[in-house]
Amino acid sequence: MKLRKPDSKGNIIVGTTGILILMLLLMCIFVLSSINYIQNQNIESQANDNFKYIIDDYSTNLEVLGRESIAEATEKVYNGLPVHDSEGQIKKNLDKHLNMKNDEFEDKYDVDLSSEVLSVEASDSPWKVLFRVKLNGEKDDERFSQIIERNATIEGLRDPLPIAKLTIVSGVMAYDDKIHYKTALSAYMLLHDLDSPESYIEATAPMTIKKCPYDPYVHHGDPGVLDDCLDTGYFHESADGSCYLCRLEGKGKCPHYGMEVFIQTHTPLGNESLSCSDHVVFADHYNGEKIDPNDWDSLILDSSHRKKYGLSDYGNATD
Structure with missing residues (x-):
């Protein structure tokens, strides 16, 4: 009996068919894996979006x-x-x-x-x-x-410094959106042997924190600006003033970038006394003079604060 030689064409067909089947299986596996991956990614993305x-x-x-x-x-x-x-x-x-x-x-x-x-x-x-x-x-x-x-x-909150520094037993009062020092501030100055404490009897200051819009501050020397600043009760940025957190603790100055506000006197006296920025009154303690000697409500400022606010020549026209 003769042995038949393998049919090469048949082997090729069988081999090709096997390869195609294998490729089809691999493609199916790939597609299913991709679908599962995309679904998982969508779920994860949705979860991340929810958390965000x-x-x-x-x-x-x-x-x-x-x-x-x-x-x-x-x-x-x-x-x-x-x-x-x-x-x-x-x-x-x-x-x-x-x-x-x-x-x-x-x-x-x-x-x-x-x-x-x-x-x-x-x-x-x-x-x-x-x-x-x-x-x-x-x-x-x-x-x-x-x-x-x-x-x-902290804009719109009340300034805690005057109450924290002097305490309510000193007689300092808060009403009409102002701090009314009555005799509390002059008593504080007298206790610390500071010049002309009588100048600060019945002094007042703003109570609510309002950021001054007149920036740069030299514009306070422009007509009407200082009056509006005082009437509205604006606070000003100051490297020497205390921040709100330190104001809560009654600190007149601190290592942070803070703020200052004018303590306004209401006196006919023209005595040299403390410059009226609150960090000066409560911590630094250096003197100034009225920027307008003829005005009972005039601010008492030192030369550096006059320059900062553009008030070096303020009141000269009325001298």
Whole structure:
């Protein structure tokens, strides 16, 4: 019997068919894997978007709750209670608010949140306080952890420095959106052996923090600007003044970039006395003179503050 030689054409067909089947299987596996990958990516993307929305919403609330926490510390000062550690007091207030917010978010988003206030700091701007909060979240099998930084404005809050520095037992009063020093400031000056304390009897100062819009400040020498500044009660940026956090502690000056406000006298006296920027009255203690000797309500300023506010020649026309 003769053996038949292998049919080369048949082998080629079988081999080709096998390769095609294998390639088809590989393509099916690839397509299924790709579909599964895309679905997983979509789920992960959707989860990330949900967390991003939650964090954005939380960040917005942080600005509001941070401001409320500062206001609560200010309220404590105005109630006659000292704040020795303003950062610690505000952190305590904010932690309380955030714990309540975490419960609210759990009901709203079905997410388990925990938070920790890491720091409360003076910022580069005297009009804002910087908050850092660590936020942890968990929803289903997804988790996130992020540090959120937000600034809260102090504009519109009450100035705590006069009350914190002199205390309410001194007789200083707050009404009509002004600080009324009565005899408290002159008594403080007398106690510290400062010149002409009688000049500051019945002195007044703005109570609510309002950022002065006349910047650069030399424009205070322009017609009508100083009068509007005093009538409205504006505060001014100052490297020598104290920031809001230090004002809560009764510090007239501090290492941070702060603010100053004019303490306005109402006296016919023309005596040389303390320059009326609040950091000078409460900390630096150097003298100035009335910028308009004929005006009972004139500011008492030293030469450097006159230059800063463009008031070097103020009142000369009435001399």
